[in-house]
Amino acid sequence: MVEIFIGLEIHIQLMTRSKVFCSCEMISGEEPNTRICPVCMGYPGVLPAVNEQALFLSYLMGSALNCTLAQKTWFDRKNYFYPDMTKNYQISQFSSPVGRGGWMDYLEKGELKRVHIHDIHLEEDAGKMVHQGNFSLLDYNRAGSSLLEIVTEPELTSPEAAEVFLQSFRSLVRCLRACDGNMETGSLRCDANVSVNSLGMGLGTKVEIKNLNSSRFVRKALEYEVRRQSRLMQAGKPVIQETRLWNEQSGKTESMRTKEEAKDYRYFPEPDIPPFVPSEAFLNRVTSSLTELPAARELRYIREYGLTEETAHYLAEERERAEYFEELISSGTEVAAAAAWIKGELAKLQGRYAFSLSDGTLPPQAVTTVVRMTGTEELTVQQAKQVLELMVQRGIVQPEEVIAQEGFKKAEDDGELKEIISKIVAEHLNAAEQIRDGNMKAVGYLMGMVMKETRQSADPRTARRLLLEEIGCKQEE
Numbered sequence: 001m002v003e004i005f006i007g008l009e010i011h012i013q014l015m016t017r018s019k020v021f022c023s024c025e026m027i028s029g030e031e032p033n034t035r036i037c038p039v040c041m042g043y044p045g046v047l048p049a050v051n052e053q054a055l056f057l058s059y060l061m062g063s064a065l066n067c068t069l070a071q072k073t074w075f076d077r078k079n080y081f082y083p084d085m086t087k088n089y090q091i092s093q094f095s096s097p098v099g100r101g102g103w104m105d106y107l108e109k110g111e112l113k114r115v116h117i118h119d120i121h122l123e124e125d126a127g128k129m130v131h132q133g134n135f136s137l138l139d140y141n142r143a144g145s146s147l148l149e150i151v152t153e154p155e156l157t158s159p160e161a162a163e164v165f166l167q168s169f170r171s172l173v174r175c176l177r178a179c180d181g182n183m184e185t186g187s188l189r190c191d192a193n194v195s196v197n198s199l200g201m202g203l204g205t206k207v208e209i210k211n212l213n214s215s216r217f218v219r220k221a222l223e224y225e226v227r228r229q230s231r232l233m234q235a236g237k238p239v240i241q242e243t244r245l246w247n248e249q250s251g252k253t254e255s256m257r258t259k260e261e262a263k264d265y266r267y268f269p270e271p272d273i274p275p276f277v278p279s280e281a282f283l284n285r286v287t288s289s290l291t292e293l294p295a296a297r298e299l300r301y302i303r304e305y306g307l308t309e310e311t312a313h314y315l316a317e318e319r320e321r322a323e324y325f326e327e328l329i330s331s332g333t334e335v336a337a338a339a340a341w342i343k344g345e346l347a348k349l350q351g352r353y354a355f356s357l358s359d360g361t362l363p364p365q366a367v368t369t370v371v372r373m374t375g376t377e378e379l380t381v382q383q384a385k386q387v388l389e390l391m392v393q394r395g396i397v398q399p400e401e402v403i404a405q406e407g408f409k410k411a412e413d414d415g416e417l418k419e420i421i422s423k424i425v426a427e428h429l430n431a432a433e434q435i436r437d438g439n440m441k442a443v444g445y446l447m448g449m450v451m452k453e454t455r456q457s458a459d460p461r462t463a464r465r466l467l468l469e470e471i472g473c474k475q476e477e
């Protein structure tokens with residue numbers, strides 16, 4: 001039996017307008033080397049100044065992760081040479097990180113789990129190297145962007161747990177609006193460290209894995225690495241402490257370099273930036289910006305509303321979706337209906353028309369009105385869906401307006417419906433004949449016409465019953 005110890009080192013690009021030590025804008029997708037200045041390029045004699053919003057978001061993250069927040073924090077120079085870092089040092093934090101010793105709770109298959117946070121610290125990002133054939137090109141637009149590093153304790157016990165934790169972490173940073181959480185564009189990046197040891201023997205030799213661009217890669221790379229280390233152990237061979245790269249093509253990790261130690265970086269306090277001492281007002285602003293976090297929300301939806309784990313997760317995962325769900329409920333939609341409409345029709349419309357739940361396209365009160373009208377049979381479910389779609393299409397926020405425009409009303413009585421059905425049957429005697437011969441496919445064909453003729457206002461079950469009666473075919477159960 002072996003024990004697995006996994007820790008994550010997560011980097012998030014903070015959602016600040018400008019970079020962390022200069023006023024260059026932080027936007028991606030620009031022409032290379034157009035968002036740079038003497039400060040982020042590290043020219044001699046320049047003076048960096050800290051972005052207060054970056055500090056605020058760092059303290060907010062620290063607070064959300066239950067860390068002890070620094071009462072005084074400063075920056076250190078981490079010295080190393082690499083072409084993507086023109087200064088030959090990175091401004092980072094070493095001896096006074098923004099937060100230490102916290103934890104994050106997350107849900108794994110409905111069960112609450114806790115992972116401890118070693119520390120979180122603010123630093124600047126490096127530029128990007130683009131390798132083309134025999135050349136390497138450099139784009140410094142990203143250099144100096146605000147980056148927050150979050151280091152967990154090695155407490156995750158399986159590759160799946162690491163994947164679930166990372167997804168939950170992503171949801172948390174998005175909820176706090178600290179980072180957009182996009183792993184494909186590199187706004188959220190993750191390195192993993194893993195060691196395997198015999199049960200009860202504690203940590204083994206740690207191997208770090210880099211180049212993990214999605215939570216799925218994190219799991220796959222860790223699975224591979226756990227197998228590799230277990231095999232070495234069984235063969236009595238040592239595991240070398242090193243950094244390895246995940247190669248998605250080969251599905252393997254490859255040795256990159258043996259790990260540097262902190263002393264290799266010759267850290268020393270950054271002389272150009274004075275220490276930061278958060279004021280009481282600053283810390284109050286941090287506390288008042290905290291909101292219910294996704295894991296807590298998910299758990300509450302399960303316990304309070306009796307939702308399934310899957311539905312609770314879906315609703316709680318994104319803050320705007322969760323808030324919309326709660327607004328639907330407070331405006332009078334029942335819990336189950338609110339969940340079903342968000343997961344079903346609203347998700348479909350969002351996919352089709354690319355709007356967000358919080359942008360006012362479909363105000364929650366309007367959806368509550370439409371859902372209530374299906375309950376009182378003023379609208380069929382089919383019509384209700386149509387009303388919502390037309391509201392989006394026409395930019396109308398009052399459902400009553402669309403209902404009036406379309407003249408939607410539920411068929412008053414069976415008499416009217418019967419008339420429509422006899423007319424349709426009379427015009428399609430062949431289809432009626434086929435149905436009498438037992439070809440039930442033709443029922444769908446005729447039903448389609450009935451629904452079209454009644455502008456979707458007929459209750460499908462009643463219409464079907466009347467149609468079969470008209471044809472003289474016994475209603476099948």
Ligand SMILES: [Zn+2]
Nearest residue numbers: 022024037040
């Ligand atoms: Zn700059």
